[in-house]
Amino acid sequence: MSFTGHLFLGLLEGGVSGLVIALTAMGLSLVFGVMRIVNVAHGEFFMLGAVFAWYFSSLTGSFYPALVAAPISVALVALLADRFILRPIRYAPEPTIVATIGLLYILQQLVLTFYGPYARPVAAPIYFRVDFPWFGYSGYKLVVAALAALLLAALWLVVTRTRLGLYMRATQQDREIAQAFGVPTERVYAAAFALGAVLAAIAGVLIVPVQQAHYLMGLDALLLSFMAVIIGGVGSLTGTLVAALFIGLIDGVMSVFFTPTLAKIVASLLVAFVLVLKPMGLFGEDRL
């Protein structure tokens, strides 16, 4: 295969994974922005999405019910975590980190106990092949990319055009003033946390036919979304989107030309240096 072919493959793979990362990272960014907390268990919502997808699709024999049922189940888990862990500690930054590390352990171990240490595949709901001049490519991956893009657009509509979005933006700007104007901030927090978890879960569901469900798959998702959120600038959803695509493309292109480990080393260092040069991220607000 020619250099152009390799480069195109790298860009394509990177673009697809970039959009999936964007979905997960958007969830983290939303929680980060609105609630000002670091949710270390965010990757576990991604993992739960994938595992529930396996469960529901093997229960019903079809992928489509899982696409709806898995994110809803994860939303319930998130709501419970918000109500019984995060709200009692009043979303204080450092206790939240410890508490969500605890939540991470609990969720991982529950999945290990009831689902087992296996990596299980789920059959893709659609098979077709797209032929490029250099290689054929899985059509399902392109559908995943398209769906992710669609969901991101829907999220943008929710944030900019709905009452919930308005409430969330108001709470993000100033929680107390928002409350004084009658915004039910506690419910906004719960909604933001659940919505963030749902986004991660959907990404998990979509990726299962490509990647298999495994109880440790959350950590990579967490690291990548962390990178996207910080590079994009905390509180900026646009920034997160751009950064996620940037990370996906770098990783994709590097993986085609170098060994995966070397590619990850270079990508990590690149991310670190971007942040050193622009500590507030590419699209960050001045305050943090």
Added chain:
Amino acid sequence: MTVRVQSGEGAALAHANRLVWGVHLAVAALLLLLQFVLPPFHHGMLARIMVLASYAIGYNLLLGYTGLMSLGHAMFFAAGMYGTGLTVYYLGFGALPAIVTGLLASIAVALVIGWITLRTTGVSFLIVTMMFAQAFFLATLYFNRITGGDQGLVLAGRLPPLHLGPLTLNLAQPGVKYNVALVVFTACVLLGLWLVRSPAGRVLVAIRENEERARLIGYNTFHYKWLTLTISGAVSGLAGSTYTLLFSYLGSSFASILYSIYPLLWTLVGGVGTIIGPLVGATMMTYVVDITSGYTTAYLIVVGAALVILIMRFPQGIMGAVRARWPQWVP
């Protein structure tokens, strides 16, 4: 997460000073005596805990006294570990020169990483340190022909006995292990205590409380933070180096993100900004893991639940809660 500055004049201050040093030395003396009464199993556990607590003390120097939260300390711990382990494995170094190379390796890494990362603060600092540590971890995997990668290297049988004057110490012996761990731990406690109570330590507290003002008064805040990060990295590296010598093993897992999270966890559980907090946190967490894994394979659920409950009941950590209730000279 405030450090209580001892107030009072003259005699009262001297008295408080003596009390603080006394309490810390009493903890060390208690650990010294414990080895004669503990059954062998707990004896070994405590040796390991003291090394891990030294690591957490190193971590806490940065977090507690500058307010910078790092998620990359595993790279300093691992630098000490590889600096020591690789020289023993390939060059046949003895324990003392190997500790020195481990220390030098971690100081070198901390100097470079600090110079780069201290341009950022807050969450950015957290992520930048995490990314550098991730690159370091992946590098230990990438060069697996030298480092042994995931499998790691076993030092058993390669480490010559340590000659200290008339003494010949075999680091594989439990009694020697315990006391070496105790010496390292005590050294780290005293270093931490001295640093915090030195004039430089006061400047650090000032920087943590209000960096702008400290700079306005004329302190070069970057240099102070750089110094603290280097000392913090060196103490973490010393812990890594000791761990390798005492437990004869080095591997990539010690450079992974989990080992960056651990000291943060121990520190938060024990109490930020206290010197003894990390020991309490490390002891608690190690024992909780050990006891629960005896009853169930799903012990991580218990660990997770313990963390959640602990942080809901004592958001300031255990020592923070103790200090709020009892006199402020509690370490």
